Amino acid sequence: MVILSVVGTKGGIGKTTLTANLSALAADMGLRVLMVDADIQGSLSKFYQLGKNADDGLTSVVISGRVSESAISTTVWERLDIIVCDAPRRKFAGIETTDLEQFIQGRIDAPMILRKALRSPIIEDNYDLVFIDTPGAQGPLLYTAALAAHRLISPVLPETPSAREFRTGTFELLLKLEEAQALGISPGPLTAVINRVGHTNDARQITKEIRDSYLEMRGLVTVAETMIPASVAYNEAATALLPVHRLKRRDRGVTPSDTMHELIWELVPSLSGVYAGGYEGGSQSEGGER
Numbered sequence: 448m449v450i451l452s453v454v455g456t457k458g459g460i461g462k463t464t465l466t467a468n469l470s471a472l473a474a475d476m477g478l479r480v481l482m483v484d485a486d487i488q489g490s491l492s493k494f495y496q497l498g499k500n501a502d503d504g505l506t507s508v509v510i511s512g513r514v515s516e517s518a519i520s521t522t523v524w525e526r527l528d529i530i531v532c533d534a535p536r537r538k539f540a541g542i543e544t545t546d547l548e549q550f551i552q553g554r555i556d557a558p559m560i561l562r563k564a565l566r567s568p569i570i571e572d573n574y575d576l577v578f579i580d581t582p583g584a585q586g587p588l589l590y591t592a593a594l595a596a597h598r599l600i601s602p603v604l605p606e607t608p609s610a611r612e613f614r615t616g617t618f619e620l621l622l623k624l625e626e627a628q629a630l631g632i633s634p635g636p637l638t639a640v641i642n643r644v645g646h647t648n649d650a651r652q653i654t655k656e657i658r659d660s661y662l663e664m665r666g667l668v669t670v671a672e673t674m675i676p677a678s679v680a681y682n683e684a685a686t687a688l689l690p691v692h693r694l695k696r697r698d699r700g701v702t703p704s705d706t707m708h709e710l711i712w713e714l715v716p717s718l719s720g721v722y723a724g725g726y727e728g729g730s731q732s733e734g735g736e737r
């Protein structure tokens with residue numbers, strides 16, 4: 448079981464979109480996948496239709512420090528489950544979830560809460576891959592979600608201010624996470640994914656800037672070879688409640704499905720060469736098109 452947290456210190460860079468699309472693709476490739484919505488905004492919780500809508504969600508996990516079956520919802524996609532962010536409507540053990548960040552902050556074991564809850568038999572036995580979506584601002588929820596992960600993924604937009612923000616923000620985040628070393632835990636390595644590359648963006652320059660700051664970032668940051676083009680398909684798929692690899696669309700010869708396949712092969716090497724729906728080089732998957 449591998450836990451990947453999708454992080455960033457900036458809003459609107461594509462964290463939720465990436466989490467939802469990679470999760471559904473991995474599930475379509477045959478892995479048992481759990482998504483965890485650790486952002487109070489709850490965007491990931493609304494990304495796909497749910498199958499079984501569980502009574503509980505993130506609140507119970509954070510407050511009780513464990514995942515019970517009643518916290519896991521299913522989605523309409525096979526092998527894809529989710530722990531929804533039930534804030535702010537839920538109360539658990541008398542605690543309102545609007546106070547979730549405050550609750551975490553007040554705990555001595557704050558950085559360990561999600562790590563302990565997710566690296567547990569119920570998750571180990573039932574899932575191959577866990578994707579955690581996180582808030583776009585630094586805070587206790589982001590820290591505990593980031594420290595739960597074996598590896599971190601961070602979208603970065605190919606614009607110079609954004610790359611600078613990535614460098615300073617991510618460096619700050621990594622420094623913050625390193626404080627947990629006092630508790631015997633280290634943050635996992637971080638892979639930056641250049642997202643929303645347009646015609647005019649000099650993505651190569653940004654990639655170089657990030658690569659140049661590799662040492663400054665404690666050698667913990669690498670840049671994925673696969674870059675995600677800017678495409679309305681990501682928005683269209685989200686509006687249609689579909690994973691983008693199931694959407695029939697081609698932009699300048701590349702389908703979002705091609706891009707997502709390449710990216711997941713890079714991020715999860717055990718999936719290398721596997722196609723959604725299980726068709727080698729396949730053009731048609733069970734539920735949609737590549």
Ligand SMILES: Nc1ncnc2c1ncn2[C@@H]1O[C@H](COP(=O)(O)OP(=O)(O)OP(=O)(O)O)[C@@H](O)[C@H]1O
Nearest residue numbers: 458459460461462463464583643676677678681682
């Ligand atoms: N490759 C892409 N091309 C075009 N649009 C994209 C791409 N990736 C994401 N988007 C769009 O960018 C917007 C922001 O994406 P998303 O909500 O995933 O960001 P976020 O980092 O999760 O934001 P927040 O910090 O608010 O949680 C959405 O409208 C999404 O459809």
Ligand SMILES: [Mg+2]
Nearest residue numbers: 462463486490
């Ligand atoms: Mg989001």
